[in-house]
Amino acid sequence: MSQLFQPFSIGPLTLQNRIVIAPMCQYSAQDGMATDWHLIHLGNLAFSGAGLLTIEATAVEPVGRITSADLGLWSDETECALNKVLKSIRQYSSMPISIQLAHAGRKASSELPWKGGQLLTIENGGWETVAPSAISFNDSDRLPTTLSIEDLNRIRECFVASAKRAVNIGIDAIEVHSAHGYLLHEFLSPLSNLRSDQYGGSLENRMRFPLEVFEAIRKNIPNNFPLGIRISATDWVEDGWDVSQSIAFTKALEQLNCHFIHVSSGGLSPKQIIPNEPNYQVGFAESIRKNTKIPVIAVGLITDPNQAEKILQEGRADLIALARGVLYDPRWPWHAAVHLNASVDAPPQYWRSQPSGHHSLFKKTIG
């Protein structure tokens, strides 16, 4: 029997199968507010049959946006715009929806990726960025401002406030973004964190702020609400953040009732050398899974149903996330279900599309 299509629980939330749609920035918001693009994009993915749909990196404050078109959840206006999108989708799809809460740190103030993605000058619509230490991503970039203790207290509260807003609009799970060289990852990595206070230096000190953010969210949302984290398991740079430190971080998160660890990598340093091949991050997921009781999500160039199934069968991860593969083929879970002889949820309007020979592809339940 296919593992990929077995239900799985993250905390109190039961997913119909083990396919997770990874967060994907759309750079299509207006002043942080979701637009019709989000309705079309997320609506489309909400018909994919996946077990969980993750909303893109969503900024907890305006300076924490990667670009000026990032989605945000920092005000009544941004909450209302996202609520409207969710309400529309919920009329037609019962797929659980999570959101990734993020602060871009020194990688904020960037141009849209399809216009180059470079750090924007203030004159060209950019803004002052913030970071654990005044070290830029590229040597030639403007330096970020070092965050004071008061700033950290404020940003922690921004994460909490956004998490409360997410709960308020009926989001099913929250993923804290602590990967890809954004603010929380910048605290973890010794390459970007050169602080001499209690938030820098030793591993314990570098983990302090991300753990404080996680704990503050945990304490301020309903008891046992599905809450997990995304990490970069390694910087792919010598003397940077690595798997053994990720395992220590995971163990600390275990104490905070973390429901899942989404294991990505890289994004902190332009010096990274990443082997772009199938399963290139699965070994990290596997190492972390061996050392923790928290469910682990593997991601990164997993594109084939047999490949996904094998990762689960071999006990290397609990869940499989896809990003590019599901943009390319938004019915990937349907096709995987055909391949692995399993069933998916689909809207009744589409039931007649079931291929002959696969009479039980659609579960035919109206949820």
Ligand SMILES: Cc1cc2nc3c(=O)[nH]c(=O)nc-3n(C[C@H](O)[C@H](O)[C@H](O)COP(=O)(O)O)c2cc1C
């Ligand atoms: C268009 C696009 C947007 C992305 N935005 C995010 C994001 O908002 N947050 C995040 O953690 N990763 C983001 N990623 C990374 C993906 O979630 C994923 O980890 C990565 O693409 C590797 O998985 P894949 O090989 O299945 O694409 C993005 C990737 C793509 C292609």
